[in-house]
Amino acid sequence: MSSSLLFNITTIAYLASTVAFFAFLASRSKAVGLAGSGIAFAGFIVQTVAIGLRWQESYALGHGHAPLSNLYESVVFFSWTIILIFGIIDLKYKYRVIGAFVVPFALLGMAWAQLGMESGIEPLVPALQSNWLLYHVITCFLGYAAFAVACGISIMYLIKERQEKADGNSQAGGIIATFPSIKILDDLNYKAIMIGFPLLTLGIITGAAWANYAWGTYWSWDPKETWSLIVWFVYAAFLHARITRGWVGRRAAILSIVGFAATIFCYLGVNLFLSGLHSYGGR
Amino acid sequence: MTTKERGFLQALWDFFCSLKLSISLLILLALTSIIGTVIPQVPNIPEEYIHSLSQTKLQLYDKLGFFDMYHSWWFILLLYLLTVNLIACSIKRLPRVWKIVSEPTLVMDEAFEKSLSLTHDVKMKGDSATLKEKMVSFLTSEFAKPVVTEVDGTLHLFAQKSPYSRLGVYVVHLSIIIVFIGAIIGSYFGYKGFVTIVEGQSVDSLTSRSGKTIPLGFALKCEKFSVSFYDTGAPKEFKSILTVLENGQPVPGYINIPTIVNSPLTYKGITFYQSSYGSASEGGTFYFSVRPRTGGAPVKLEARQGQKVPLPGGGTMQVLESTDEVRSFIPQFSGPAARIEVTTGSGAPQSFVVMRNYPELDEQRGGDTIFSYDGSDQKFYTGLQVARDPGVWVVWLGCALMVGGICMAFFMSHKRIWIRVTNGHVVMGGSASKNPAGFQLQFDTLVDKLTKL
Numbered sequence: 001m002s003s004s005l006l007f008n009i010t011t012i013a014y015l016a017s018t019v020a021f022f023a024f025l026a027s028r029s030k031a032v033g034l035a036g037s038g039i040a041f042a043g044f045i046v047q048t049v050a051i052g053l054r055w056q057e058s059y060a061l062g063h064g065h066a067p068l069s070n071l072y073e074s075v076v077f078f079s080w081t082i083i084l085i086f087g088i089i090d091l092k093y094k095y096r097v098i099g100a101f102v103v104p105f106a107l108l109g110m111a112w113a114q115l116g117m118e119s120g121i122e123p124l125v126p127a128l129q130s131n132w133l134l135y136h137v138i139t140c141f142l143g144y145a146a147f148a149v150a151c152g153i154s155i156m157y158l159i160k161e162r163q164e165k166a167d168g169n170s171q172a173g174g175i176i177a178t179f180p181s182i183k184i185l186d187d188l189n190y191k192a193i194m195i196g197f198p199l200l201t202l203g204i205i206t207g208a209a210w211a212n213y214a215w216g217t218y219w220s221w222d223p224k225e226t227w228s229l230i231v232w233f234v235y236a237a238f239l240h241a242r243i244t245r246g247w248v249g250r251r252a253a254i255l256s257i258v259g260f261a262a263t264i265f266c267y268l269g270v271n272l273f274l275s276g277l278h279s280y281g282g283r
Numbered sequence: 284m285t286t287k288e289r290g291f292l293q294a295l296w297d298f299f300c301s302l303k304l305s306i307s308l309l310i311l312l313a314l315t316s317i318i319g320t321v322i323p324q325v326p327n328i329p330e331e332y333i334h335s336l337s338q339t340k341l342q343l344y345d346k347l348g349f350f351d352m353y354h355s356w357w358f359i360l361l362l363y364l365l366t367v368n369l370i371a372c373s374i375k376r377l378p379r380v381w382k383i384v385s386e387p388t389l390v391m392d393e394a395f396e397k398s399l400s401l402t403h404d405v406k407m408k409g410d411s412a413t414l415k416e417k418m419v420s421f422l423t424s425e426f427a428k429p430v431v432t433e434v435d436g437t438l439h440l441f442a443q444k445s446p447y448s449r450l451g452v453y454v455v456h457l458s459i460i461i462v463f464i465g466a467i468i469g470s471y472f473g474y475k476g477f478v479t480i481v482e483g484q485s486v487d488s489l490t491s492r493s494g495k496t497i498p499l500g501f502a503l504k505c506e507k508f509s510v511s512f513y514d515t516g517a518p519k520e521f522k523s524i525l526t527v528l529e530n531g532q533p534v535p536g537y538i539n540i541p542t543i544v545n546s547p548l549t550y551k552g553i554t555f556y557q558s559s560y561g562s563a564s565e566g567g568t569f570y571f572s573v574r575p576r577t578g579g580a581p582v583k584l585e586a587r588q589g590q591k592v593p594l595p596g597g598g599t600m601q602v603l604e605s606t607d608e609v610r611s612f613i614p615q616f617s618g619p620a621a622r623i624e625v626t627t628g629s630g631a632p633q634s635f636v637v638m639r640n641y642p643e644l645d646e647q648r649g650g651d652t653i654f655s656y657d658g659s660d661q662k663f664y665t666g667l668q669v670a671r672d673p674g675v676w677v678v679w680l681g682c683a684l685m686v687g688g689i690c691m692a693f694f695m696s697h698k699r700i701w702i703r704v705t706n707g708h709v710v711m712g713g714s715a716s717k718n719p720a721g722f723q724l725q726f727d728t729l730v731d732k733l734t735k736l
Contacts, residue, residue, distance in 0.1 A: 063513065123513045126521055126544035126557075198689045205682045214545045216556045216670030217475060218678060219466075221353045223320040233313035237306045244302045262313070274320055 003057055004119060006050035007076065011114050013043025014079070014107040021100035025175045033096040040103050044083045047110075051080065054121065063123035068137040071271070072117040077137070078267070079109035081145035085195065089149060093188060095180045101152030132210035140203030140228075144263050146196030147235070150189050151260035154253035157185040161250060186249055189256050190242060197235050204228050223274040227266035234259040299371035308365045315361065319352035326492070366463060369456045377453055383697075384446045389432045390439045391701035391712050399701075399712040401723060403730045407709050411438060414704050417736060425732055426700050438704040443697065449716055451691030458688055461681035468674030476669045478555075480505035481563040482662040485528060489669045499553060499669075502528040506539055508560055508663040510607070516614035520544075521557050523665040542667070552671055559666030562605070569602050569621055570657035571637070576650070583657075591626075596652055598627035605659060609638055616641065621656050698722060700729070709733070 020036035023029075054067040067073045086102045089095075113119070124133075160179045179185065207225065212218035219225060238255045241247035247255075298304060323332055328350060333341065348355025388395065396402055407414060415431065415438055422429040422442045429442040474497060476489040485504035488496050506524040513519045520543055527537035527550050534550075542548045547556045567588050574581040575596055584600070586592045591599040602621050606612065609620035618640035626632040637645055642655035696717035703710045711733060715722035 123515065123517055123519065126518060129520075130545040132545075194693045198686065198693060201689060202686060205686065208682070209679070212672075212675060213547070214556065215558070216547070216554050216668050216672070218675065221319060221324065226316050226320045226353075230313045230316050233309045233316070237309035237313070240302055240305050240309070244306065247306070270320070 003050045003054035006046050006053065007110070007114055007119075010043045010047040010050060010079075011107070011110040013039050013046060014083075014103060014110055017043060017099070017103045018107050021097070021103055024097065025100050025178060028178050033099075036099050036103070037090055037096055040083055040099060040106075041087060044080065044087065047076070047080050047083070051076065058121045061121055061123075065124045065128075066134050066137075067121075068133060069124055069128055070122060072113050072119050074137065074141070074267075075109045075113040075117070078141050078144060079106040079113070081141045082106040082109070082148050085142070085145045085149050085192070088195075089188065089192060093191070095184065095188065097178050097180070098149070098153060098156065098188070101156050102149050105148045105152065127214065130210060130214065132206060132213065136203060136206040136210055139199050139206055143196045143199035143201075143203050144267060146192050146199060147231075147256075147260045147263045150192035150196060150256045153185055153189045153192060154256040154260075156180075157182055157189060157253040158250070158257075160185060161253075182249065186252065189253060193235055193238060193256065193259075197232075197239065200228070200232055200235065204232060223270045224266065227262065227270050231259060231262045231266050234262055296371065299368055300375045302372070304368050305365075305372065308361060308368060312361055312365065315352075315358060318349055322349050322352070324353070325351045362463070366460060369459065373453050373456050380449050380453070384449055387430075387441060387443060387446070387699070388701075389430055389441045390434060391441075391703050391710070395701075396703075396710065396712055399714055400719070401714065401726045402710060402712040403726075403733070405709045405711070405730075405734055407704075407707050407736070409707065411436075411704065414438070414707070414709070418702050418704060418709070421733065421736060422700065422702065425729060426698075429700075429702070436705075438702075440702040440704075441699070443699045445695045446697050448691045448695030449697050451688050451693070451695065454688030454691060455685055456688075458681045458684035461684060462678050463681075465674040465677030465679075465681055468677055469672040470674075473670070473672035473674060477558075477666065478503070478669055479561075479664045479666050480523075481664045482506070482508055500551065501534070502531070503550075503555065503667075504528055505665050508665040510560065512608055512610040512617075514614070516611050518611065521560060523557055523560075523667065525555065552673065554670050556668040556670070557665070558668045560663055561666070562607075563662040563664045567659065567661045569605065569659040569661075571600075571623075572642075572655045572657055573600075574653050576646075576653055581655075594625070594627075594652065598625065600625045600654075603634060605661065607661075607663070609636070619656065619658050621659070623654065625650075625652070625654075627651075696722065698725070700726075 017036050017040035020032055020039055024033040024036055051067055054073075055064070058064045058067065068077055082102065083106050086099060086106075090099065156179050160176055160182050163176045164182065180188070204225075207228070208218040211220065211225075234255065238252060238259060241252055241255060322344065323329060336344070344350060348357070352358055391399075407417075409417070418438070418440050419429055419431065422440060427442040427444050429440040432439040432441070474491050476491040476497060478486050478489045480486050480503065482505055485502045486499070487502040488498045491497055504526045506526055508521075508523050510521050511519045523542045525537075525540050525542050525548055527534045527540075527548075537548075537550055540548050542555060542557050544557045547554050549555075569586050569588070571584040571586065572581040573584055573594060582595045584592055584594075586600065586602050588602050588605070591601045593599055600623050603624050605619070605621040607619050608617065610617045612620075613636070616638055618638060620636055620638040622634060622636050624632050624634040633650070635645075635648060637654050637656040639656045639658045645654045696715045698715045699713060701712045703712075711730065713722065713726045713729070
């Protein structure tokens with residue numbers, strides 16, 4: 001069995017999970033919602049095995065390294081971390097419907113990686129030959145994934161809030177009635193960012209430590225570094241906004257979505273549009 | 284001080300204490316930081332970019348410091364404002380928080396009880412001495428060791444967990460200031476620069492980023508430089524063998540140290556990082572063997588780069604370019620190679636590649652004269668980044684504090700439990716600084732256990 005076959009199965013699982021979650025929104029059947037989570041977790045297990053297998057395959061090719069070295073591998077890992085963080089929040093807080101707004105991010109990543117990207121295992125260029133690669137990439141992507149989940153929750157918040165305003169009461173039926181209340185969504189948004197922010201901080205620090213170890217400067221205002229700091233600023237603003245009157249709720253949700261947009265630009269946009277030290281990630 | 288002055292100072296203080304200022308500054312820093320990722324920054328501004336700008340734009344950008352944005356006065360000002368803001372906020376709020384930590388409310392009277400969202404009443408039998416003992420052992424085993432206070436025959440117990448988590452926010456604020464201090468130490472007492480050393484030679488000074496020559500205080504010799512490649516042609520390793528010399532003598536422990544990317548060499552606080560390489564301009568004689576296809580003894584030729592050398596059968600040859608490792612250009616082959624141009628009396632000049640490890644290969648080209656490449660005496664130079672940063676440990680200290688502070692602030696909660704016992708009437712109250720839902724579960728469990736006592 002090859003990792004690439006397992007990655008295809010993963011993609012199909014995330015597709016099935018997304019479909020199940022959408023069906024859950026429409027039908028409000030608990031069993032369908034459970035199926036959505038269950039399929040996503042099954043896909044997660046398959047993906048975990050696939051990542052391990054790809055790691056092993058790289059050793060078989062004679063230049064073993066963790067599968068975190070190029071755009072393909074990072075997108076796959078990003079999908080994995082999104083489902084991981086979703087799983088933690090799903091199991092802990094039990095608001096299953098969030099899956100409808102989070103699993104699609106993972107599906108998008110896997111579909112893009114499997115259909116649109118070169119998936120060959122490449123040897124590591126000298127700049128990446130360091131254990132710091134592992135610490136840096138894992139912390140950054142876990143942080144990114146938590147922000148993806150927070151973004152999904154914030155989108156739900158804005159939809160729910162708009163509908164409540166339009167109806168004048170919260171008794172309205174339809175799909176949106178299955179959403180948790182805006183108070184809970186606001187709280188979950190905050191909780192997801194509380195997971196993401198320390199991880200992003202660690203990701204920036206491990207990146208700085210690595211840069212210092214490899215180049216002698218912990219900070220050089222390279223576009224990737226700067227964008228990660230921009231993301232950090234946005235979420236720092238979010239955290240302070242939480243304790244300020246008038247910034248809870250709607251504005252916090254918008255800040256969370258802006259934060260995730262900045263995160264995605266930091267991850268992909270910098271490689272595609274700007275130049276810098278992380279350009280190897282853009283292949 | 285006049286009232287007006289005091290009013291102004293108060294307003295200024297309130298301005299710097301405000302959370303709205305923090306949020307505005309953070310968003311402003313996020314927005315302005317984008318500029319420097321879009322506009323090239325010194326020293327990496329391409330010539331073409333400068334030419335593509337109109338004169339007015341160029342002057343405007345230059346005036347606003349956009350070409351060195353992160354060191355421009357206004358960006359630094361924003362960072363200073365943020366620093367003042369977080370110091371002011373901390374000064375304003377810390378004493379109140381410190382009081383909660385250092386002088387906890389030991390007594391839950393009825394007014395205070397009403398302010399708590401979690402309370403529970405239980406009737407219990409027993410005299411006050413037994414009840415006191417019961418409650419103390421209950422809190423000690425189920426929550427934390429309590430402080431007991433008696434007021435007019437009423438028994439008050441107070442127990443708390445992780446009170447210091449309330450200080451997490453201030454630890455983070457302090458850590459940011461420490462990181463800034465580390466960065467300032469680095470910028471005043473450290474430097475960044477570059478050296479290039481030709482194989483077999485040594486240097487005793489470096490060129491800083493601003494173009495200044497700085498003595499190292501010792502000498503660094505490059506014994507050898509090598510580059511290796513994967514089968515795919517991608518580079519695998521850049522390696523300089525370095526030796527530190529003091530007064531011309533090698534320093535024990537610093538002889539023939541392999542220095543590769545991600546594994547620098549540090550001596551006396553100065554660190555050398557493998558960063559680039561190239562062919563040295565000196566040396567650079569290329570050696571060839573040339574023989575006619577019709578047979579006959581090969582003739583040895585020597586050529587310097589760009590020099591036209593007459594061929595034995597008429598015409599000339601010259602070396603256009605060379606490499607020590609052809610694999611990065613032609614993955615199927617390895618070893619040194621040269622691209623040469625041959626001009627014979629008739630016809631256009633021909634250029635082709637000859638490789639040292641494949642002396643017979645040129646026969647397949649079909650030319651009248653067969654060339655083979657015997658290598659060159661050309662040397663590599665290695666390019667090393669040089670850095671001295673005495674502030675870096677301060678920065679790491681700040682980073683460690685930041686992570687610790689964030690964990691304290693996010694994942695730890697100051698939990699407090701009060702118990703009041705009056706004539707067999709037991710009231711328990713609780714509060715937590717974070718995660719009220721989680722604490723409620725814990726409180727309910729405590730109530731459950733209390734009623735079963």
